[in-house]
Amino acid sequence: MDKQSVAPPGTELTKKPFTAALPSASPASQSKWSNSAGLSETRKPGVTCSFPSGGQKRQSHSSDHQLSKSSQQGSAGYHGTSHAQSWLVGGRSPAHASLLWPFSFGRGKRQAATKRRKRVMVLMSDTGGGHRASAEALQAGFEQLYGDDFQVDYVDVWTDHTPYPFNQLPKTYSFMVRNSLMWRIGYYGQQPRFIHVPTQTVSSLFVSKQVAAAFDHYQPDLVVSVHPLMQLVPLRVLRQQARRGKRKPVPFATVVTDLTTCHNTWFHPLVDRCFVPTLYCKRSAMRNGLKEEQITVHGLPIRPAFSQKLAPKHQLRRSLGLERDLPIVLLVGGGEGMGAIEKTLQALDDRVGGGCQVVAVCGRNKALIERLNHRSFPGGLKVRVCGFVTNMAEWMTASDTIITKAGPGTIAEALICGLPIILNGFIPCQEEGNVPFVVDNKVGLFERKPAAIAQILEGWLTVEKAEFNRFAERAREIGSRWKGALLRIVVDLALMCDSALEVESIKAAAHKALVQHSSA
Known part of the structure; x- marks a missing residue:
């Protein structure tokens, strides 16, 4: 089995996998x-934290600050910021360290009181608790860092916005994982790209109308997927809407929530950014056609409470x-x-x-x-x-x-x-x-x-x-x-639609927070 290192972002594997960035162990001690x-x-x-659902069946969850119905709608393109730059010394990415946590960068004075909040649509599904937990963590991270600048909705597209039998995905998953052989056949049978791409393309013919309606309803400025089955179909629908002039191109990011073993459906070469937790996942992404500049190794988006003292x-x-x-x-x-x-x-x-x-x-x-x-x-x-x-x-x-x-x-x-x-x-x-x-x-x-x-x-x-x-x-x-993975992911996501942000004022707020932290 291929293994991976937990080395910090940007480091390369130098010795044996898994332990490359850690002190080496003798062969006798390796279990x-x-x-x-x-x-x-x-x-x-593991246990996850869920918000009350509300609305009909399991509608999406959004932050407490709701967008006015009369607000102007729109979309933003991806500006291609580099995650490797040091934000505090002039780059466009915030410092990739947890020392600024939990300071709120977005709660200062607004230059434009009437500025429209940017909308982030997080695609998830209740196939296991990890996807919902990651979606909730991203929502909380945006609120923590940017306050009212963003509205984050996490949506179970398959359950709430597709017809039968596609809306039975969580139940199908629960049934299959209880049967090890059946689950392995389904999992590995859909691994090859020449199988899962045609399969999901055919599925999109049956669900594209409802998925398009979901995008029309939420009017996202940024779409983030935290589920392996929510790359190809949403990207296909968004491209169709852009070609028909129904919306401007919307930046799309994938946040991988598996730690080491990633199904190939996680990775689509047309995403703007793909955030992965380990170098092993990065290699999987590159094997599936993503370029190195599309991939960022930050860690898993863990709930903010784990980054607070x-x-x-x-x-x-x-x-x-x-x-x-x-x-x-x-x-x-x-x-x-x-x-x-x-x-x-x-x-x-x-x-x-x-x-x-x-x-x-x-x-x-x-x-x-x-x-x-x-x-x-x-x-x-x-x-x-x-x-x-x-x-x-x-x-x-x-x-x-x-x-x-x-x-x-x-x-x-x-x-x-x-x-x-x-x-x-x-x-x-x-x-x-x-x-x-x-x-x-x-x-x-x-x-x-x-x-x-x-x-x-x-x-x-x-x-x-x-x-x-x-x-x-x-x-x-x-x-x-x-510890600061959620912070780093949220900041990079925010910069994908930074046309709505006063970047210099946010840098100033971060610098002030750093000074206060150093003097505490």
């Missing part, structure tokens, strides 16, 4: 999908009702509470007992929550049962380690929080590459069996504490590079 205890070796991504760990534990001095294990079952949560808790109770406390995040799985709330743990294990949470940054910051499936967003969030990771499963195909990413970068282990997971944790809490501390340090090292 292959295994753990330090020598044990043998799912589903739903939270209260110290002991204060968070007190506010969350947790014991201050007892190690905390965060057991995440995803938005739907999937995975062997009950079996893992039982194994931890048998092996570790009162040596730690576990926060079990069960998502929307009400039956599981009910069972755990009425279950006793004779070994003395302290268990805190949670449903769907919207403050995951606080729970992760308060924790010492995490057990989760190999969802890209949850992995990135755990690294930012410096948590050693135990992966207990993955969705076939798109999440398989995340396992060697975690193992080879020495930030965690992979183990399916609950009893073996309990053995690993017992070691980390006792004789293997040195290994645990090394994993935590490496996690913080890698996570620090991704």
Whole structure:
């Protein structure tokens, strides 16, 4: 399997993949999908934060500041700014560092009080929780940086703006991923370009009218896709509208939300920009016809809460009702509470007992929550049962380690929080590459069996504490590079329609924020 580095943007692979930018490890210490205890070796991504839907069925979500119906509509072209320039020293891209976070660059005085807000349309779908989480993060990032300058709508085009059976995509996905063989056939069968391009082109003949109506409704100045099946069809519709004189060319960007293993449908050579999280994804994009100048390596768009400074760990534990001095294990079952949560808790109770406390995040799985709330743990294990949470940054910051499936967003969030990771499963195909990413970068282990997971944790809490501390340090090292990824992506997206922005005033606001940050 091809591997990748987590080197900062712009660096090239020099040694072996995955660990190229990190201290090299001896061959004897390199594990292959295994753990330090020598044990043998799912589903739903990590918990996401959703806004209330409102409107009919699942209409798009937008920021609180709604665009007036009488506002002038229009579109902007892409001005081709270079992401490699240093914005604070005269370039057009803002500084690619998280030290300015969370200062708001767009809340100063406006030069033109009647200036029309630019509209950003984010295309997503609820096939797994990661796409919606990324869309919400982008929306929050625009609000954080630019205030009222932008209105961001995230739209499930397939569900809300296509006819049957295309509007059943999320249900079809949920059914297929539960059948590993069926999912692998569908996933790899659509990988070749000579198959998925004709297939989606034919699909566009049936859905183009409704998709065009969605663009007419939202009148976007910028379209951003955070889903692999929302490149070819939207681009085709936008080109058709431009040829017919219905709108000016609209810049189009793709924000890849897979960490390592990317389906080829993510990449279309006609996009203006493609933002990827790793160098491995960059190579995949170039193999699929994108030029290097179209691709930017920033990291994953993680929710803003993970880039903001939270209260110290002991204060968070007190506010969350947790014991201050007892190690905390965060057991995440995803938005739907999937995975062997009950079996893992039982194994931890048998092996570790009162040596730690576990926060079990069960998502929307009400039956599981009910069972755990009425279950006793004779070994003395302290268990805190949670449903769907919207403050995951606080729970992760308060924790010492995490057990989760190999969802890209949850992995990135755990690294930012410096948590050693135990992966207990993955969705076939798109999440398989995340396992060697975690193992080879020495930030965690992979183990399916609950009893073996309990053995690993017992070691980390006792004789293997040195290994645990090394994993935590490496996690913080890698996570620090991704902490400002959302900021960097949002700024580059904003500059794709910067005709509506007073660039110099925004630079001045950023400089003022930097001075204040330095003197704090």
